[in-house]
Amino acid sequence: MNVVQLPVFNPPLKGFLRWAYTLSITSGHEESMPWYYSNFIQWSCTSKILDGDRQFYVDFFRGKPNELNFNNPFLLTCSVNYSILDSLAVDAWPKFFADQIRNGYYCVVFLDESKLSTAACYQKHHFPHHLFIYGFDWDQRIFYVSMFDNKEVYRNLQISFQEFQDAIHSMRHLLKEKYTDDHHTYFYKYEPHFPYPFDTTSVIDQLQDYLDGETHLNRINYIYDNEQAFGIKVYDYLQMYFDAAEKNDPRLKDRNDLRNLHVIWEHKKMMSDRIGYMVEKGIIPYDEELVEGCKDIAKRAMKLRDQYIRHKIREDKKMFEMVKIRLDQFKNEELVLLQKLINMLDKKLVVI
Structure with a gap:
């Protein structure tokens, strides 16, 4: 097999690649949907906004561990670091990864993206990052990959074996110079071992955590510091950030x-889609206030993001006031709508 492309789907979440990569494997499989809609409820942000040390970000939150590492139940996951791969000559890396793809494994490789001509950072500055590889053409000596391109659009592209080797070689140098830590390389195979029903109890717990501005996820293994905010409290930090x-x-x-702003929209769209799914599957009855309310928040969040894109092109002095x-509005409306959703799900559990 000189040409192999494993199936990939347009991932529903693209704000951070830890979601896009794994969901591009699983989201096209109907059997994964109950798990998908049982998750991606909580979000978090960095609480130290102006210390000049960490970038502020807001993102979905599913517990402390790296999302790439064994967190999707439909993926058989293996991981290795550069110490293990050190014995592999750089020119042997293309064959090694092509062999894994032949065996049905998607590859997420940690490398220096500044060596890839498709990347926004190409020849500008070192950028240690994970690259998703889902296929290859051995005759053309290319890999089929998914990434944010030089216009910061997430899409499927092709990179040459030579650029791939250059990015690996550079990454080895950066690790040797302690420019960054080794964030490991991952291999995934889609294997739905068992049915995963929609988890009403888990959804209620996550929604309650969201409204309480806290998290109980994976506390058995991790103590949460004061450098993250959760749930409804994220809005306060977003206000501080945009100020x-x-x-x-x-x-x-x-x-x-x-x-x-894009992640805010994804978070609101995800909640609206989840409610639509629950109504469709008979998990909750149709409720116009809930369905249309969450749908409207998602629409306004998307419009806000799009207005900001135009603001970046032609400055609008009223933009920050609108944000x-x-x-x-989103915060106040969610306090009402999500409490209503919790009450509806609680009634469902009582009936069961």
């Missing part, structure tokens, strides 16, 4: 306003 962004506060590290107004 600082409006003032161009120099203490903000690596600003990424647009990604934050703050919308964030307040």
